[in-house]
Amino acid sequence: MQLVIQNLSKTYPGGVRALDNISMTIPTGMFGLLGPNGAGKSTLMRTLATLQNADSGTATLGDLDLLNEKTKVREILGYLPQEFGVYPRTSATALLTHLATLKGVGETSSQRREIVSGLLQRVNLYDVRNKYVANYSGGMRQRFGIAQALLGDPKLLIVDEPTAGLDPGERNRFYNLLSEVGESVVVILSTHIVEDVKELCTNMSIIHRGRLLFAGAPSQAESSLSGKIWAKSMSKDDLKRCQSEMDVISNKLIEGKPMVRVYSEGNPENGFQAIEPNLEDMFFFQIKRNSSAA
Numbered sequence: 001m002q003l004v005i006q007n008l009s010k011t012y013p014g015g016v017r018a019l020d021n022i023s024m025t026i027p028t029g030m031f032g033l034l035g036p037n038g039a040g041k042s043t044l045m046r047t048l049a050t051l052q053n054a055d056s057g058t059a060t061l062g063d064l065d066l067l068n069e070k071t072k073v074r075e076i077l078g079y080l081p082q083e084f085g086v087y088p089r090t091s092a093t094a095l096l097t098h099l100a101t102l103k104g105v106g107e108t109s110s111q112r113r114e115i116v117s118g119l120l121q122r123v124n125l126y127d128v129r130n131k132y133v134a135n136y137s138g139g140m141r142q143r144f145g146i147a148q149a150l151l152g153d154p155k156l157l158i159v160d161e162p163t164a165g166l167d168p169g170e171r172n173r174f175y176n177l178l179s180e181v182g183e184s185v186v187v188i189l190s191t192h193i194v195e196d197v198k199e200l201c202t203n204m205s206i207i208h209r210g211r212l213l214f215a216g217a218p219s220q221a222e223s224s225l226s227g228k229i230w231a232k233s234m235s236k237d238d239l240k241r242c243q244s245e246m247d248v249i250s251n252k253l254i255e256g257k258p259m260v261r262v263y264s265e266g267n268p269e270n271g272f273q274a275i276e277p278n279l280e281d282m283f284f285f286q287i288k289r290n291s292s293a294a
Contacts, residue, residue: 001062001155002027003048003186008057010043010210018043019054020210030182032197032204032218033190034283040210041190042082045160048188049079061156061186078154080145082161086133092120092144093129096151105152119147123177139170146177157187163196175200194280206286213286218279225277225285231261232272249284 003026010019018040035041046052048059050070059066066073087095096116106112120126123143128136133144142162149157159178163171179200181187189200197204198218206214206221214221229249234242239258242248247263261275262268263285 003061005059006057008059009055011055018210022212024205024212024215026186026188028186030187030189030201032201033188034197034204035207036192036287039208042160045158045190049077049158050074076155078149078157080149080159080162084145088134089132091130092125092133095133096147099148100151103151119150123147139166142174155185157181157185160190163193194283198279206283208287208290211290213290221279221282222277225281228263228265229261229275229277229281230264230268230272231259231275233257233259249281249288
């Protein structure tokens with residue numbers, strides 16, 4: 001089963017075009033939706049999750065019309081928004097059971113208890129099942145969020161900026177859980193963190209200002225820049241001159257000096273060395289091109 005999005009557009013009051021004729025095909029597995037803050041990622045996720053309407057276009061999962069059959073969509077949807085609230089004095093077991101009841105999961109209370117216990121074990125929260133979710137760490141809260149998103153065995157799972165604020169250990173545990181889930185369902189991972197997409201996703205897209213800039217595999221994104229990325233360490237004064245003369249796509253401090261990465265079809269010389277491109281290079285390259293064209 002695959003999710004097919006065709007010519008999806010959304011403009012907010014005031015003329016902000018959040019989605020500009022977006023078309024993409026998302027197969028079963030982990031799919032990364034990569035873009036900076038304000039790119040339109042959350043608008044796309046909320047539209048697919050039936051929380052808002054598109055102005056035009058279509059989105060189908062198999063034979064299911066995501067834009068017009070909202071009740072049916074919610075029966076097969078799991079959604080973890082960027083931020084979600086919890087009741088202040090409610091345990092993980094009680095809250096997940098309540099959400100299961102609202103979603104119609106399990107025919108009897110005993111079935112719901114079994115499903116809830118299984119999900120809490122799956123996300124490694126069973127030992128703290130009786131603690132208040134409001135007192136969980138950020139990583140534990142996110143794992144609870146995945147547990148509620150998995151209620152009812154969804155066919156489409158949408159997670160929006162799931163690893164923001166997590167420490168490296170929690171991020172790795174979250175990666176492993178999402179990867180396991182993505183073996184059998186369509187999982188859309190919306191993020192501005194390039195590493196999330198690189199480590200998790202077999203397919204991806206880059207969007208910026210509501211426009212689709214790239215769609216394909218992360219390895220394809222990297223190989224498309226092969227032989228065209230050059231790097232050099234330089235002083236901050238030289239960086240200013242370099243930015244005015246060359247196609248600088250990114251720079252970051254290494255041992256207090258800027259390490260500059262430029263795009264060039266040929267050797268720019270002046271001490272620049274050819275380097276293997278990475279997914280971050282493709283991300284910055286596409287964002288800069290789209291910004292320049294706007």
